[in-house]
Amino acid sequence: MFILEAITKSFDGRIAVGPINLEIATGSATVLIGPSGCGKSTLLRLMIGLTTPDTGAVSFEGALVTPDSAPMLRRRMGYVIQDGGLFPHLTARGNAGLMAKYLGWTQQRIDDRLADLAALTAFPIDGLDRYPAQLSGGQRQRVSLMRALMLDPDVLLLDEPLGALDPVIRYELQDELREIFRTLGKTVVMVTHDIGEAGFFGDDIVLLRDGVIVQRGDIRSLVNAPADPFVEQFVHAQRSVADVLAETRS
Amino acid sequence: MKAFAILIVLLAMTGTADAAEIRVGSKKFTESVILGEAVSHLIRDAGGRAIHRREIGGTRVLFQALLKGEIDVYAEYTGTLSQEILAGLKLDSNAKIRAALAKRGIVMGRRLGFNNTYAIGMNEDRAERLGIRTISDLASHPDLRFGFGNEFMNRADGWPNLRRRYGLPQKNVRGLDHDLAYRGLEANDMDAMDVYTTDAEISYYGLRLLRDDLNHFPVYQAVLIWRAGLDPEIVAAFRRLEGRIDEAAMGRMNGRVKLDKVSESEVAAAFARTSLGVNAIAVDESMWRRLQRHTMEHLTLVAISLSAAIAFALPLGVLAARRENIGQIILAIAGVIQTIPSLALFVFMIPLLGIGGPPAMVALFLYSLLPIIRNTYAGLTDISPSIRESAEALGLPPGARLRLVELPLAARTILAGIKTSAVINVGTATLGALIGAGGYGQPILTGIRLDDVALILEGAIPAAILALMAQGIFETAERMIVAKGLRLKPAA
Ligand SMILES: Nc1ncnc2c1ncn2[C@@H]1O[C@H](COP(=O)(O)OP(=O)(O)O)[C@@H](O)[C@H]1O
Ligand SMILES: [Mg+2]
Numbered sequence: 001m002f003i004l005e006a007i008t009k010s011f012d013g014r015i016a017v018g019p020i021n022l023e024i025a026t027g028s029a030t031v032l033i034g035p036s037g038c039g040k041s042t043l044l045r046l047m048i049g050l051t052t053p054d055t056g057a058v059s060f061e062g063a064l065v066t067p068d069s070a071p072m073l074r075r076r077m078g079y080v081i082q083d084g085g086l087f088p089h090l091t092a093r094g095n096a097g098l099m100a101k102y103l104g105w106t107q108q109r110i111d112d113r114l115a116d117l118a119a120l121t122a123f124p125i126d127g128l129d130r131y132p133a134q135l136s137g138g139q140r141q142r143v144s145l146m147r148a149l150m151l152d153p154d155v156l157l158l159d160e161p162l163g164a165l166d167p168v169i170r171y172e173l174q175d176e177l178r179e180i181f182r183t184l185g186k187t188v189v190m191v192t193h194d195i196g197e198a199g200f201f202g203d204d205i206v207l208l209r210d211g212v213i214v215q216r217g218d219i220r221s222l223v224n225a226p227a228d229p230f231v232e233q234f235v236h237a238q239r240s241v242a243d244v245l246a247e248t249r250s
Numbered sequence: 251m252k253a254f255a256i257l258i259v260l261l262a263m264t265g266t267a268d269a270a271e272i273r274v275g276s277k278k279f280t281e282s283v284i285l286g287e288a289v290s291h292l293i294r295d296a297g298g299r300a301i302h303r304r305e306i307g308g309t310r311v312l313f314q315a316l317l318k319g320e321i322d323v324y325a326e327y328t329g330t331l332s333q334e335i336l337a338g339l340k341l342d343s344n345a346k347i348r349a350a351l352a353k354r355g356i357v358m359g360r361r362l363g364f365n366n367t368y369a370i371g372m373n374e375d376r377a378e379r380l381g382i383r384t385i386s387d388l389a390s391h392p393d394l395r396f397g398f399g400n401e402f403m404n405r406a407d408g409w410p411n412l413r414r415r416y417g418l419p420q421k422n423v424r425g426l427d428h429d430l431a432y433r434g435l436e437a438n439d440m441d442a443m444d445v446y447t448t449d450a451e452i453s454y455y456g457l458r459l460l461r462d463d464l465n466h467f468p469v470y471q472a473v474l475i476w477r478a479g480l481d482p483e484i485v486a487a488f489r490r491l492e493g494r495i496d497e498a499a500m501g502r503m504n505g506r507v508k509l510d511k512v513s514e515s516e517v518a519a520a521f522a523r524t525s526l527g528v529n530a531i532a533v534d535e536s537m538w539r540r541l542q543r544h545t546m547e548h549l550t551l552v553a554i555s556l557s558a559a560i561a562f563a564l565p566l567g568v569l570a571a572r573r574e575n576i577g578q579i580i581l582a583i584a585g586v587i588q589t590i591p592s593l594a595l596f597v598f599m600i601p602l603l604g605i606g607g608p609p610a611m612v613a614l615f616l617y618s619l620l621p622i623i624r625n626t627y628a629g630l631t632d633i634s635p636s637i638r639e640s641a642e643a644l645g646l647p648p649g650a651r652l653r654l655v656e657l658p659l660a661a662r663t664i665l666a667g668i669k670t671s672a673v674i675n676v677g678t679a680t681l682g683a684l685i686g687a688g689g690y691g692q693p694i695l696t697g698i699r700l701d702d703v704a705l706i707l708e709g710a711i712p713a714a715i716l717a718l719m720a721q722g723i724f725e726t727a728e729r730m731i732v733a734k735g736l737r738l739k740p741a742a
Contacts, residue, residue, distance in 0.1 A: 045639075048643055050639060050642060050643060070645075071645045071646075071647055072645065073645075074642075074643060074644065074645035075645045077643075079640070079643035079644075081636055081639070081640065082636075083636055084636075085634075085636040085637050085639060085640030086637075086640070087637060087640070087641070087655055087659070087735075088637075088659070088733075088735050088736055089655075089658045089659055089733035089735045089736050090733070090735060091735065098644065098646075098654060098655075099644040099645060099646065102646060102650055102654065131734065131735030131738055132735065133735060133738040134738060144640075147640075147644070
């Protein structure tokens, strides 16, 4: 689906990403993970062509992603970001249907598609005519997901889609989201900094540090065979409730 | 919007002259306006069509307008011609002035009769107490406060040379409007001012004119000057004024207007009837007609300059937001324009565009740019990166992103900028009257000249109402244009 070859990207003379080689297989669910600032978002943005690499090339389904080709290629990608990035001046319907409308879909066709997507994402139909400011955080993420899925893309790119939600809703949505991915059977690339979430979603976890890939594999191999002390530390960096209880007892 | 702008332009064009019209000019002081009215009456009596463009401005504005053919005739003074307009040529006789003007395609008539020269005036009592009779006497009173008309402060025969000639030591010298100076003198805010010898206020306020014992002031004989090639019958008609107005007659006419509040047109008509036997009828507008005309002029100035500013500033603001480096240049230039004092900006337009509506519109246009550019820029650059990126990630091309996402999100800020421009524009347009563009500034100027508060309010009140209306209109527009989703308070 995606092939990234010898990619580097710097900002203000500092290398943010690279050198990186990464191939993402069609139908896979890949999770990009690593500490904050390690280049996860930048890598995702390189894939959808929102930034261009300094060296190397990104290709999507055999086509080179360049500033010229990106707008067309993006119609086959869905992109969801942390806070949803919803357009506050448009209703949920307006947000999700904006691109379809631009492409000349009839309102009927848009509404039909939206009915399907609302059912898929468990979004209330009557919420479609509300503005983002009138929706809850979880509902906003559902709208953002509907918008990404509107044109039935080949791949979904998600940048910490659940990062802004409180833990209970996040927990619920993790379940639902994985269910949706399974139903759709699409290629998914998702960014998270939560190793538990990564293991929950991904059969293919890519661990990044300072812009380069440190280890790639499933959650088991990361836990059982960490490539270096950093990986081991990262995998165990999150406290579970059990850890806390154990600590306070002693 | 576009159709509206075209309509306004058409309306503005219907106001421009046709061939048979003789355009008479006058400076913004009463005597000049009366003479302009008298010339107009005589032209009409001879069957011509006279348009009096009243109170266009000062000497330079009038003379430039005459050179450019924007007016055909006005009353000037030989002293002004030799000392100011043609100052570089050192002309010491009327014959030489006449010849120099002829080279510029302008004819100077014979003297109208009176000599309106400068004099220094003081409160009679105060002058008596200090024992001041001549200008030389001033030298021994260094603490006296002087208030001089702005023109007098700067002209060759004005304050700079008067001070040198008489060795005057006074430091407390202010430039101010001539009509305000009389009131300053009466309120004892100052001790001496420049006056014209035909000023009606001299006797009204009981001023003592100090004798020009060193013969500093040149002679200011009133003459008509006109563009060569005017219809000889018309010229013969207005030349009937030559030799017919002495100082006393002029002073009386000035007094009738300034002190008895009779209109210039009526005073000039009465003079034409009694002294020249011309059957002249004053053309005085009713207050409502005048208000209508000023409203139309003001609206035209504002509507054209503001629509042009919107049409121009919006794309510039978008460009500034898109290209950071060009943006800084655009904002810097617009900022510099804004720092030019508005009065100066109007005056800068005269050499380029002459007098009247168009130069005023250009000045107002320039003045209205910055708030719109800056707010468009700010509105667009303030959009959060995640929203901007989401629009791009959908695959929308730049134009569609601008139209469907960015401009609607920036709409409130942009409208606020337009509103600011509109309010500034309505207020600043009152200055248009200084360069002959009319509008609500006209009654304000005339009111200051005639010390007529009612007339000042006739311009000031509608201007304030118009500013409030502009504000109201844009607030309504905001409710209609800014999307409902942006006016909601976020739920979370
Ligand atoms: N547009 C940008 N301009 C400058 N620096 C950037 C920009 N985007 C990202 N960076 C820098 O690149 C590095 C990687 O950023 P990012 O990809 O957002 O990390 P992550 O998503 O893993 O937290 C960070 O050091 C960040 O400061
Ligand atoms: Mg990130």
